[in-house]
Amino acid sequence: MKAQREIIQFPALRELRELLGPRRLLTGPLAEQLYKYDAAFEMELPLAVALPENAEEVARVVGVCAREGVPLVPRGAGTSLSGGAIPSPGSVVLSLARMNRILEIDPGAQVAVVQPGVVNLNLQNALEPQGYFYAPDPASQLVSTLGGNLGHNAGGPHCLKYGVTSHHILGVEMVTATGERVRLGSRALETGGYNLLGLVVGGEGTLGIATEIACRLLPLPEALGTALAVFDSLEEASETVSGIIAAGIVPAALEMLDQPLMAAVEQHVQAGYPLDAAAVLLVEVDGPPAAITPQMAAIEGLCNEHHARDFRSAYSREERAVLWRGRKGAAAAVANLAPGKLSTDVVVPREVLPEMVRQVTEIGRRQELIIGVLLHAGDGNLHPQIVFNPRDTEQLARVRRAQEEIVRAALSLGGAMTGEHGVGSEKRHFMNLVFGPGELALMAGIKRAFDPRGLMNPGKLLPDETPEEAERPAVPEGTFEQVAPEITVRDEQGRWRPRDYEAVSKFLALANRDGRPVRIMGAGIGLDLRSPLPTGQAEPEREVLCTLSLGRLLHLEAANLTVTVQAGMRLGELQQALAEAGQWWPVIPPGGAEATIGGILAGGMSGPLAARYGRLQDLVTGVKFALPSGEVLRFGLPCVKNVAGYAVERLMVGSRGTLGALLELTLRTLPLPERRQTVRVTGGDLETFRVRLQANGTRPAAVEPQGEGLLVALQGMESEVEALEETVAALASETGAEPQPAEEELWTLVAAGRRERLAPPPPGAEEFSRRLKELFDPRGILPGP
């Protein structure tokens, strides 16, 4: 029998079978069929399937496979829509489904530690009675696993307000490509060292296998309101979305269905959608009860302003469920139209959503296909649903063409090829459209740093043809001393200030050629925050490249909630420009308003607002930087959701100028809170006060120790802040503490004092950091990590 033959042919399998027993190492024609698929199109037979039950077994399986050169494919529930979990040829599928225990729920620390096979909804169900939730809620949450969510950096309707998976993973234990167990991140919000975790999340199992995941918990919101509005034009529906965001409301969900999808839903579940309308918009807001009514009233006003022809609102669980019925029934409705369905996944800047939908409709007409569009309208992510008959090969070819055209359309509108489903095996060939050879080569290098032999989920995420070495830019003629003054301005302190990006590139290329040490600097504030050198090591003389000369704001896309700036722009200036558009970048870094954006990001210290608004790595969506070789690379986009390739933009956060020179950054902005209020609380039982306040459904924006007391930031809608003030007063009297209004500026002090509290990077992953450093800066002209 074939199963027997395989066991004999592959000594690795014999060993694995001894390790796991025959019931947990599956081989043979049946096992091959049973694991050849995920929820995407393609299929490939695996060599065998391993079902380990603990991290040690995972490590041993990987160890054996690494030694024998057998590729491995991690698998959760196999619901990947991009082929992330489809076996690579000749691979052992490593199913983590049996590792499904919730190891710990720590409400006090707002952390849960789980095994990777835990189903997302099961975690939610375990958290709910304790008053918490885990924010990422992919539609597949009733079956997809946290390991799989991590692999694809899954999103869900609630990620507009709360962020995607990468925002909520604090740390992992990972089995490396060689079968070692290492920890990345920690249980704290921010960990020092290179942001390796930021790469692994969304790494599609190509960098390692998460065997334990620490995720962030949030207190369940106290109240919810849901609105449903029907529009006669898609433009007006989209303008309503922009209007809501411009009004400073950040809804918990903002979903839209276009006309063909509405028609399908109506046919299937009778949600009460008019068949001739162009779009239906579903908006959900959450927060303290007092904040719901004014937000809902504002939303209703905006819907009316944009000529919604029907508006309904609901507050109770049952009534809200009625409004959600159509949206929730959309998938079934689509399944009802034809036997097969392809759910595509692209992102465009919010303001071009109607244009994108128009193009999708046009593509559908051209390819003679029924396409209904489901939009996570709040973040520009849309899922055109193409229905077809899988047995009709000619039609299937048209489906493929339509998918390709949709991706190209999104890219040409400045969007992303995938917002949440991942690249997997099915979108690999689009990577060349998105990234240049330099970016692809760097990503291939990252892959090698983690997995030198290419055994982890090969054939995923990266295109087949990845240039080993991209072409390096030519180093300018002449000596450093000759050229540097031509392309930069030297300031009084002897720092080199480049005129433009090209100058940075040339400057670095020269220094690199000559092996001349360089330090990259913004406003210079971060220098004092540098960790001291290990004793006995002398800091070499360095040429200082100062980015303050690159201080322009490039694009402020208010409707899209993004802004693109040069790295040398100072925070104060940025906030001022944003404030004019009613927005801000919710960061209070140690350096204060004088610090540059590049310096802040490279420094990697988010400051006290991170728990509320996200860490730096969650607030940057794109970077452009120069490598020491002079090569200029770009990763990410002005899109909140984008999971194409490795998240190098996250790696650059906290890289402290050791990997390259940041040139340009795209940041995620937020509407300015209607009101900001700082309160200082002293005396009494402050610890109890803090714990109770943080467990409150409506969270303060920050709570930090300051001197003898606690500093509390109350931010949000007027009504929200009022409610919080009451809570603070009540908790203070319960714990015998005294609250007093305080200066907003105190927060910068708090931020500066906060740096010791960056969790130290766990030991074990230094080798990866070293390899990454070598990849970016092979001659070591920048400071060490």
Added chain:
Amino acid sequence: MTDDELMEQELVRCNKCGYCLSTCPTYNVEFSEGQAARGRLVLLQALRDGELALSQENQRPDSGLVQELGEAVSGCLLCGACTEACFSAIHTDELMVRARAGMPGGPPKGVRLLTRHFLLRPERLTAIMRLAGVGRRTGMVRLLRRLSPTLELAEELVEPAPREFLRDRLREIGFHPEGRSGTWVLPRDPRALTVGPRVVYFIGCGTNYQLPEPGAAAMRLLARAGCEVVVCPHVCCGLPPYSYGDLVSARELARRNLELLGGLGADFLVTECGSCGRFLKRYPELLAEEPDLARQAEALGEQVRDFTELLATLPLPEPVNPPAGVVTYHDPCHLGRGQGVTEEPRRLLREAAGAKLVELPEANWCCGGAGTYNLAHPQRSEAILQRKVANIESTGAEIVATACPACLLQLRHGLRMSGSGAVVKHVAEIVAEAQGLRSARVEEGVRGGTTNCET
């Protein structure tokens, strides 16, 4: 639609989304694709497309491949939970039955023999059951052993057979013989608040030979609520052979029942067995290839009511003797999902029995009993049962109500093993007791490891 068309039409609609993994009880104990609807469907598809080729050598029923395939195909509980989670509403359960029919070697030969010699000839079945029942153990066990010879658990699972089968006790319940031979009638209770319909009572095999008390209670209750209850000869509904993929036998039994039960001049055909009820309602599909019969089956199917479904529409007096402890309710797959009857049993418990009802978490998860599944796949069935038992224990209920004999047996077994003190009863028993309709020989259900139906 032919079986083959059904197969093709259903398989093509599976887009492998995996949602069925969330509800499939077998997947949720083994976490391997071969024990989920998605994997099972992929295997069928692979067989149809020739990707999974059964070569000469491995086509033999005893080949490793066929056995593995059998494990996936026969491992399905036919609980239908996957269909509920599936956007395409694919009926994996039915496809698995078709697949069992098409397995190399076909459905187990024993099933065909059993049907031909016993199920189609109830008098013989009763005789052998009586014989087998002499001694402590039930004949069910031996019969079941013929289906699946390696069962140590069988004796543990199946409770001691009652001394008398339900059909032996009709007179005691108040029936009297009438008209055509073998027909018995239980007149409406003069105290009834209304004049209810005339109903034919369908006595399932499990009810008759294994658990007569729920049947007796249901009959008494129907009469008390104003029904005239008729019992007449009929055969097994056909579900057991159907579950083993023996469609020939199942259809034979269905045809026979159509002959025996057609034209009885009753308003409804009632049973307290959720599985029989569901299967009777589905005769039209089963007989789809025979249009004339299908039409008759349609008419019969429209008359079928679960006992709770009918009773809930009839007025009953206030309960005189409500159950002492907290009650929780387990939805039998074939009643809840299968017939959409979920509210009625709960309402009866709350209102007609006056019970304090607490909702059972995952009330509609299969208990792993699934007819004779627990005998054929003891380990998996146990694991599924454990989840159910843990949920039951989490409610703190003292009485577990359900509405299908197979579930009753399985739940009793589970609670016995866990050492829990909870008692498992059919809704009919609980309501009957609460209404003061006590059987001459009171059966208290089974507590711990003891049963008092022998006293």
